[in-house]
Structures are given as structure tokens and as C-alpha cells.
């Protein structure tokens with residue numbers, strides 16, 4: 001596996017309805033152990049908005065017949081920043097830089113771990129993860145959320161959806177579209193998808209709560225998840 005790992009950590013993992021502190025501790029311990037095995041290894045964690053983003057966006061939506069898209073995105077961004085600040089604290093002395101809020105400005109890191117949050121309206125933290133992968137020349141993004149695999153359709157809405165082991169960017173775009181709406185629930189957002197496709201990146205989508213499976217991905221063993229791209 002690559003020396004630098006880009007972990008696009010969905011808010012559903014870091015900040016679900018009730019934050020699971022034991023899980024955060026276990027994830028920190030796993031990541032720390034992986035870093036300790038090789039001094040050259042580094043990690044970039046990009047943190048999503050999770051329950052706070054959805055709750056606060058819903059509150060604003062409740063006050064307006066026609067809520068402003070940009071306001072919804074800014075509310076989501078602030079939730080990602082709160083969650084990222086939590087993750088930075090959890091990672092302790094491994095993370096020596098401030099939380100990144102503009103992924104275009106960062107090309108190096110002082111510590112072993114860099115934590116990033118949302119940047120500006122128009123996309124999700126998936127896009128920020130792609131920009132950081134580009135800056136740090138990482139070929140793969142691990143997209144960790146609450147789904148084991150990408151399905152042929154949203155499994156929470158369509159009971160006939162089937163899980164997929166791999167698909168091309170073109171196939172993924174046919175399924176999840178090209179346009180952005182704040183809070184959009186897709187395994188990888190459409191704006192990030194186009195950029196990842198242009199850069200020839202690979203994305204592995206997997207269940208972020210399954211640390212045994214995450215270990216398999218990190219160590220190049222067989223894993224449960226979906227590979228998107230690079231074609």
C-alpha cells in the first residue's frame with residue numbers, strides 16, 4: 001500500500017447521531033500502529049459533516065420556503081470543521097498542523113497526520129479529498145462511510161439494488177449524476193467524481209466502522225468494498 005494514505009472519512013463515521021468515542025479511540029490506535037511500522041508513512045484525514053451537518057441544515061430549511069443553497073453548504077462546512085477539530089484532537093501529537101480549510105494551499109505537512117475539513121460551497125469533502133490527493137500525489141482515496149459497498153442504486157431506497165465490487169468512473173457517473181445539491185447522499189459526490197476521473201484516481205469505498213476490513217485494505221489483503229476507477 002502507498003506510503004501516504006488519503007482517508008475520506010464520512011461524517012457518518014466520525015459524528016453519527018451519538019458520537020462513539022470508543023470507536024474513535026480504536027481507529028486512532030489502529031492508525032497509530034500503522035504509522036509506527038514505517039517512519040515514512042503519512043495519513044491525511046478529510047472529515048465529513050455527519051449528523052451535525054444534517055441537523056443544522058434541516059433547521060435552516062425549516063425556516064425558509066426556499067433555502068439558499070450557499071447557506072446550506074456553509075452550515076455543512078462549519079459542521080465538517082467542528083468534526084475535524086475533534087479528529088485532530090483525537091490524533092494528538094501525530095497531528096502538528098492546524099485543520100486544513102483550503103486544500104489548494106497545502107502541499108506539505110509537519111506531522112505524520114494531517115486533518116482537513118470543508119473548504120467552500122459547491123461540493124462535499126469528497127472533492128477536498130481529491131484536491132489533497134492531487135497535491136500529495138496519492139493515487140488512491142479510501143472513501144469510508146456507512147455502506148459496505150457501492151450498489152447499483154441507493155440500497156436505502158431501492159430494495160432490488162445489488163452490491164458492486166468494481167465499476168468505472170463512467171459507470172459511476174451514469175448512476176450518481178453530475179450535479180451537486182447540498183447534503184447529497186451518494187458514496188462519492190459528482191463534482192469530486194469528475195475531478196477524480198480527470199486525474200485518473202482510484203477510490204475504494206468501504207465501511208468505515210469495520211476496522212478489520214480497513215486493515216485488509218491498508219495491508220493489500222482481500223477486502224469488502226468497491227473499487228471505482230481509474231478508467
Ligand SMILES: Nc1ncnc2c1ncn2[C@@H]1O[C@H](COP(=O)(O)OP(=O)(O)OP(=O)(O)O)[C@@H](O)[C@H]1O
Pocket residue numbers: 009010011012013048049050051144145146147149150151152153154155156175184185186187
Ligand atoms: N449507489 C449507491 N450505493 C450505495 N449507497 C448509496 C448509493 N446511492 C446513494 N447512496 C447513499 O449514500 C450514503 C452514503 O453516503 P453519505 O454521503 O451519506 O456518507 P458519508 O460520507 O458518511 O456522509 P456525511 O459525511 O455527509 O455524513 C448511503 O447511506 C446511501 O443511502
Ligand SMILES: O=c1ccn([C@@H]2O[C@H](COP(=O)(O)O)[C@@H](O)[C@H]2O)c(=O)[nH]1
Pocket residue numbers: 010011047048049050053072073074075076077078080117118119120121122123124125126128181182183184
Ligand atoms: O468543501 C466543502 C465541504 C462540505 N460542504 C458542505 O458540507 C456538507 C457536509 O459535508 P460532507 O462531505 O457531505 O459530509 C456538504 O453536504 C456540503 O453542503 C461544502 O459546501 N464544501
